[in-house]
Amino acid sequence: xxxxxxxxxxxxxxxxxxxxxxxxxxxxxxxxxxxxxxxxxxxxxxxxxxxxxxxxxxxxxxxxxxxxxxxxxxxxxxxxxxxxxxxxxxxxxxxxxxxxxxxxxxxxxxxxxxxxxxxxxxxxxxxxxxxxxxxxxxxxxxxxxxxxxxxxxxxxxxxxxxxxxxxxxxxxxxxxxxxxxxxxxxxxxxxxxxxxxxxxxxxxxxxxxxxxxxxxxxxxxxxxxxxxxxxxxxxxxxxxxxxxxxxxxxxxxxxxxxxxxxxxxxxxxxxxxxxxxxxx
Amino acid sequence: xxxxxxxxxxxxxxxxxxxxxxxxxxxxxxxxxxxxxxxxxxxxxxxxxxxxxxxxxxxxxxxxxxxxxxxxxxxxxxxxxxxxxxxxxxxxxxxxxxxxxxxxxxxxxxxxxxxxxxxxxxxxxxxxxxxxxxxxxxxxxxxxxxxxxxxxxxxxxxxxxxxxxxxxxxxxxxxxxxxxxxxxxxxxxxxxxxxxxxxxxxxxxxxxxxxxxxxxxxxxxxxxxxxxxxxxxxxxxxxxxxxxxxxxxxxxxxxxxxxxxxxxxxxxxxx
Amino acid sequence: xxxxxxxxxxxxxxxxxxxxxxxxxxxxxxxxxxxxxxxxxxxxxxxxxxxxxxxxxxxxxxxxxxxxxxxxxxxxxxxxxxxxxxxxxxxxxxxxxxxxxxxxxxxxxxxxxxxxxxxxxxxxxxxxxxxxxxxxxxxxxxxxxxxxxxxxxxxxxxxxxxxxxxxxxxxxxxxxxxxxxxxxxxxxxxxxxxxxxxxxxxxxxxxxxxxxxxxxxxxxxxxxxxxxxxxxxxxxxxxxxxxxxxxxx
Numbered sequence: 001x002x003x004x005x006x007x008x009x010x011x012x013x014x015x016x017x018x019x020x021x022x023x024x025x026x027x028x029x030x031x032x033x034x035x036x037x038x039x040x041x042x043x044x045x046x047x048x049x050x051x052x053x054x055x056x057x058x059x060x061x062x063x064x065x066x067x068x069x070x071x072x073x074x075x076x077x078x079x080x081x082x083x084x085x086x087x088x089x090x091x092x093x094x095x096x097x098x099x100x101x102x103x104x105x106x107x108x109x110x111x112x113x114x115x116x117x118x119x120x121x122x123x124x125x126x127x128x129x130x131x132x133x134x135x136x137x138x139x140x141x142x143x144x145x146x147x148x149x150x151x152x153x154x155x156x157x158x159x160x161x162x163x164x165x166x167x168x169x170x171x172x173x174x175x176x177x178x179x180x181x182x183x184x185x186x187x188x189x190x191x192x193x194x195x196x197x198x199x200x201x202x203x204x205x206x207x208x209x210x211x212x213x214x215x216x217x218x219x220x221x222x223x224x225x226x227x228x229x230x231x232x233x234x235x236x237x238x239x240x241x242x243x244x245x246x247x248x249x250x251x252x253x254x255x256x257x258x259x260x261x262x263x264x265x266x267x268x269x270x271x272x273x274x275x276x277x278x279x280x
Numbered sequence: 281x282x283x284x285x286x287x288x289x290x291x292x293x294x295x296x297x298x299x300x301x302x303x304x305x306x307x308x309x310x311x312x313x314x315x316x317x318x319x320x321x322x323x324x325x326x327x328x329x330x331x332x333x334x335x336x337x338x339x340x341x342x343x344x345x346x347x348x349x350x351x352x353x354x355x356x357x358x359x360x361x362x363x364x365x366x367x368x369x370x371x372x373x374x375x376x377x378x379x380x381x382x383x384x385x386x387x388x389x390x391x392x393x394x395x396x397x398x399x400x401x402x403x404x405x406x407x408x409x410x411x412x413x414x415x416x417x418x419x420x421x422x423x424x425x426x427x428x429x430x431x432x433x434x435x436x437x438x439x440x441x442x443x444x445x446x447x448x449x450x451x452x453x454x455x456x457x458x459x460x461x462x463x464x465x466x467x468x469x470x471x472x473x474x475x476x477x478x479x480x481x482x483x484x485x486x487x488x489x490x491x492x493x494x495x496x497x498x499x500x501x502x503x504x505x506x507x508x509x510x511x512x513x514x515x516x517x518x519x520x521x522x523x524x525x526x527x528x529x530x531x532x533x534x535x536x537x538x539x540x541x542x543x544x545x546x547x548x549x550x551x
Numbered sequence: 552x553x554x555x556x557x558x559x560x561x562x563x564x565x566x567x568x569x570x571x572x573x574x575x576x577x578x579x580x581x582x583x584x585x586x587x588x589x590x591x592x593x594x595x596x597x598x599x600x601x602x603x604x605x606x607x608x609x610x611x612x613x614x615x616x617x618x619x620x621x622x623x624x625x626x627x628x629x630x631x632x633x634x635x636x637x638x639x640x641x642x643x644x645x646x647x648x649x650x651x652x653x654x655x656x657x658x659x660x661x662x663x664x665x666x667x668x669x670x671x672x673x674x675x676x677x678x679x680x681x682x683x684x685x686x687x688x689x690x691x692x693x694x695x696x697x698x699x700x701x702x703x704x705x706x707x708x709x710x711x712x713x714x715x716x717x718x719x720x721x722x723x724x725x726x727x728x729x730x731x732x733x734x735x736x737x738x739x740x741x742x743x744x745x746x747x748x749x750x751x752x753x754x755x756x757x758x759x760x761x762x763x764x765x766x767x768x769x770x771x772x773x774x775x776x777x778x779x780x781x782x783x784x785x786x787x788x789x790x791x792x793x794x795x796x797x798x799x800x
Binding site for chain 1: 445546
């Protein structure tokens with residue numbers, strides 16, 4: 001039996017200045033190498049959940065924390081954030097606020113420098129992280145000179161330099177245009193294939209649902225659905241949750257109803273090849 | 281109502297933000313301006329209320345040349361709602377935030393009161409009237425910023441990326457509101473790269489790329505034009521992509537049309 | 552605002568760019584001292600002329616000139632103010648003019664020397680040199696972040712200004728007090744969003760292991776080279792020569 005790399009048990013959390021909890025009895029497990037898509041309406045607790053996964057909650061935020069979060073064998077309540085940072089990388093919504101150095105290279109070096117690694121090791125990690133993300137050519141640039149998509153890639157590279165096993169991304173594409181968003185999401189898929197566990201919060205389900213192994217839906221601070229993206233998107237109750245169902249799913253659902261079928265497509269490609277008579 | 285004639289604008293340097301752009305917007309239209317980041321959408325929009333004045337060409341709003349008047353004058357007619365509410369909320373209470381523009385425009389106290397009441401009710405903000413706008417959630421702030429412009433009743437409303445960070449329910453509500461305002465006779469211009477939102481709700485689409493308008497027409501025609509979508513570096517609506525993949529003769533962004541086409545194809549192949 | 556623009560570092564590959572920030576700090580201190588110490592306009596002019604080769608070597612003449620143009624208003628203001636302040640009891644117009652010119656030159660020199668320093672020194676090298684000069688890392692990092700976020704802040708200020716003008720705010724309306732009040736709708740969002748940004752940046756820093764080790768390492772370490780020794784030698788000699796010139800005048 002494989003130990004889960006993330007295990008959240010009975011997590012209820014209330015921010016210091018808040019009256020009601022933002023997370024209510026959340027239970028969640030992820031295995032190493034999984035790609036978990038997290039979605040749900042605004043204010044449903046997704047961001048809070050992300051912060052809980054790398055220990056910012058409760059270590060930096062305080063508040064009332066019940067239950068437990070164990071990441072790669074470490075309990076977040078008894079491990080400092082900088083220790084957790086080597087296991088879990090957290091990517092935020094607005095890349096502008098994640099980059100605080102004056103060049104890309106320094107930005108990526110910041111993490112390894114904090115770990116007091118040798119200069120050779122730092123240089124190697126910077127090089128490796130930048131090339132994994134495909135932005136070696138931006139090394140000398142300042143964040144001001146980059147597009148939003150490039151900034152987000154720098155932020156991801158800066159986390160990869162910490163060699164985390166898990167990447168948690170909190171709506172990383174919210175401020176990006178569609179092509180940049182697509183390229184960030186494809187990067188995530190690639191990183192996942194190389195073995196990184198990915199937890200991705202995203203609204204644009206039409207772009208990402210086919211990449212994920214699993215989809216969980218938050219509503220009102222609870223996980224209300226948990227299953228494969230097909231299971232979740234094709235379920236009857238998902239429409240009431242106010243999340244944007246991809247058009248391909250709507251079309252397929254309609255066809256299923258009218259023709260008594262069992263289509264489970266997530267992409268235009270899948271549906272098109274079915275219609276043209278090829279097996280899905 | 282709005283007439284943009286051969287406008288060119290550059291922020292300095294080699295890049296031309298707007299390159300000979302012409303656009304006509306009639307009374308009570310609902311249209312979207314789409315394009316990738318840096319296509320010139322925001323620069324164009326800032327010309328519509330005089331924040332920027334054309335370096336070449338002319339912009340007329342309601343027959344008035346924007347070069348001949350002040351921002352405050354045009355802003356009364358053209359309400360601009362910016363993307364990030366944090367860039368405008370400043371007052372102690374939601375009520376005062378809503379009254380700000382009206383006060384600037386010199387409205388009478390009675391008018392201010394009645395307009396603010398209307399906006400509080402219209403945007404379900406009544407219970408927040410005495411709250412500080414900073415304590416509200418992201419979606420609520422967005423509503424306050426929208427209300428703070430609509431409360432002075434501009435004839436034209438321009439929204440810059442109104443769907444950023446909004447969930448599906450909020451987007452649907454926003455679309456409902458925009459459609460309603462449009463039916464009441466307002467001209468509504470939405471600047472966005474949320475192509476699915478446009479496909480679902482907006483009848484006319486203007487596509488910009490690198491400072492130029494490369495397409496302007498009905499959404500169901502523009503958004504399914506493959507060359508336009510490709511040269512604008514936008515992702516097509518999923519239904520358009522599906523239409524192309526299926527090789528439909530008349531690609532569509534309408535759910536029922538695509539479902540109908542597929543049903544027909546399936547029936548044909550069953551025979 | 553142009554004045555600040557002219558202090559913004561842009562990457563370059565001239566000798567002046569490659570010299571250790573600590574050597575340039577020596578230069579900065581020496582010439583700042585001379586500028587403040589000298590009272591004779593001729594000596595001050597000599598200092599000013601000594602900047603020309605520096606500007607040429609560093610290939611920064613365009614932005615240096617820009618900064619001087621931006622400062623023109625202040626220079627005129629300083630001259631007039633100084634002239635009026637000194638001319639009053641004595642009615643010595645010549646003396647007042649000389650003192651006004653000296654004061655203006657002093658200001659010009661200060662702007663120039665700081666401009667040469669900042670235009671050719673990258674913020675990260677400057678931060679690193681602070682660390683190597685034993686400034687605690689937290690302070691050095693704070694300084695570095697200030698450099699990083701200045702352009703962001705000015706862009707944000709522009710967004711806010713656009714948003715409020717679109718709601719009918721007219722900055723130039725009303726009397727002096729009213730004009731100051733007109734800035735409230737600009738400053739409040741700017742300050743609040745800066746605070747929020749600070750919180751988010753702190754989250755991002757923590758998420759990258761900030762504070763993991765008491766003795767953090769650094770990708771780059773600055774080293775003084777022979778060019779640095781030569782540079783210090785040249786600028787010290789020049790400073791000494793200027794000092795002697797001042798004694799002779």
